[in-house]
Amino acid sequence: MLAEIITIGDEILIGQIVDTNSAWIAQQLNLIGIAVKQISSVSDDRQHILKALDEASARANVIIITGGLGPTKDDITKKTLAEYFRVGMKQDKASLEIIEGIFAKYNRPMLEVNIRQADVPENCTVLLNKNGTAPGMWFEESGKVFISMPGVPFEMMYLMEEEALPRLRKQFTLPAIVHQTLLTAGVGESFLAEQIADIEDSLPSHIKLAYLPNLGQVRLRLSGFGQNAEELTEQINVHKSQLKERISKYLITDVDKPLEKAILDLMDANKLTLAVAESCTGGYISHVITQHPGCSSVFLGGAISYSNEVKQSMLGVKTETVDRFGAVSEETAKEMSGGVILNYKSDYAIAVTGIAGPDGGTPEKPVGTVWISVANKHQVVAKRFQFGNKRIQNIQRSAVSAFVMLLDLIKADLQEGDS
């Protein structure tokens, strides 16, 4: 079973927003055995939308459409869908009630354009949007399903979870798609490929292996396509075990989760706590950690020590250390992580200090120079990294490197404890 996703809106095409909806929708569809054939972003333009609907429905059975459902003039998805299906519009009473409720709650005057948000093409089944003023819509034509939802992420997510996915499961007998992912760090894509070439060559044609490199990490993804999810899972697990054994040295986790979540889970299972001191990463490491619900059992907090004064007053870094070695140095990084262990009373600490760029470099410490230190209560280690000259990328790379260093230290400690 194939789906296509069409996102409608000039804001994506001029690059003013990044389309995060499509990745989320694709994940959800995959989980119920629907593969996405193509994702297309088109403009708020009648003919372009009609053409995209034609092309997508020629390739797929499920067409998911997001965006263009706002109350303003540039939003034309609804009337274009009515034209596509050659029908008129009708008012949906239940949607109107929700819209009235929202305006009453926020005590805002209800305008004509808001009332018209309850209008939908005659042939649609309304998917009630309890989080917003734009109703979701479900259409069926010639055995194909078209689902139109607002582009606001949380409204779209609600409609997918509560309405679209359960209905798709009922409508179609879905084949099985099984993915298994191995996360590695500290090794290149082509080196990995060479290591596992024979395993890759031995894969049956309905199981594919993909390499997903990203900032010092490589995800290996096995994807199987078939009729029986259980059989498929068994088959994939055989190949997964072969891969795991072969790349054990670089393996972070064999579950599809982010690096930091793997660390949080390991620390939580061993009742370990973490605090951080972030200079050049400026809160990014803490943010990455605290995206995850339940992280508070592990993560105590930290200091964003952007200025040298804060490094000294909040972390106890010595003035003479900064004066003598500089804020970006092994000594400062180590005093930062040591200061974290002391002040935050955590089992582990991460400290990062560097020059994220694009300015601020010197000949000895060019932009991209980053010192990372990790510590436990007995040991402080530090390592120098030389990244590039892109600020955001330097911040992200620093975070990944810090997580890998932390994981290595924790693993070593746990092994020592075992022995």
Added chain:
Amino acid sequence: MLAEIITIGDEILIGQIVDTNSAWIAQQLNLIGIAVKQISSVSDDRQHILKALDEASARANVIIITGGLGPTKDDITKKTLAEYFRVGMKQDKASLEIIEGIFAKYNRPMLEVNIRQADVPENCTVLLNKNGTAPGMWFEESGKVFISMPGVPFEMMYLMEEEALPRLRKQFTLPAIVHQTLLTAGVGESFLAEQIADIEDSLPSHIKLAYLPNLGQVRLRLSGFGQNAEELTEQINVHKSQLKERISKYLITDVDKPLEKAILDLMDANKLTLAVAESCTGGYISHVITQHPGCSSVFLGGAISYSNEVKQSMLGVKTETVDRFGAVSEETAKEMSGGVILNYKSDYAIAVTGIAGPDGGTPEKPVGTVWISVANKHQVVAKRFQFGNKRIQNIQRSAVSAFVMLLDLIKADLQEGDS
């Protein structure tokens, strides 16, 4: 002049990565007067890639292709492009030298698959990729330009900036596209639309107005299309002035920059400093601020006070305050922002404490309850917000609300100073 972007790779279609490249590419193309007609994500599948190339080149003159250039077997873009153009492959010596240099630098063994990364279709002009092992490629056929680049964001960005964009500017006589953006906060999309309906109706057909709502903010974007950038800018500025006057109450900035950057610029111009205390936002506010180069003139740092102990030890929040009113309370929020001013010696402070969810709510303080406090050296204000039950969204909404509260306080202080 129209372009299309094709991203190749199953990882986007199964939702394992979000396509951030396309938005960035679209922005860059827009700046030189090339509009993006469609963005399509297709799979690592020969026929699908060929079809996408056909469709895109029927609509546009410039086709930008990213992804599928890795050394591994799932990457088939290069040989598919050779098939599309009916040519063989050749080895590019300059690319091979770069690849050899990279492997020498990291002291890694060079494999056969790495050597083959220097192979390109015979009809292409190589765009030298100095940041990676996959060369960029420039093709011309029947007056159309095809540009293929790796999907790794910083490699793609380098190739766009250094090679593709300068060449496109040389190749085509480009029309002008001018965008102007007004950022508003604290008011709904349809209310805004009602306020400016007459201005919108009076726009000439070559100037369009779009509404881009996002988490309590609405961007109004005027886009003009024409021959002469200067004339177009003048015309757009007339309409922009009308809009600015009409919505002055809700206007954050009339330059296309993010909310936090507008605040940083205002604070920098007035030599003001900021520090933060983040509980439920967990570093996100600091991260959003420190994405911006040069923020260190304003931003001193902050505390991620995830645990109550840290709130007390690092911010001076009283134990009895947390015991009596709870960690999520007006009193705690105010003591946090007051503690920031005191400990970090900043001119302004932001403090956020709340229940981001999905768990941890109570009947009196359900998930989504957030107290935000902002302070200067003389004044501490706090406000309660009730967001929804999505963690990431609650974190983001808290940040936006905190920024708006901070901006209000700073503006009031500056006006007072003026009078």
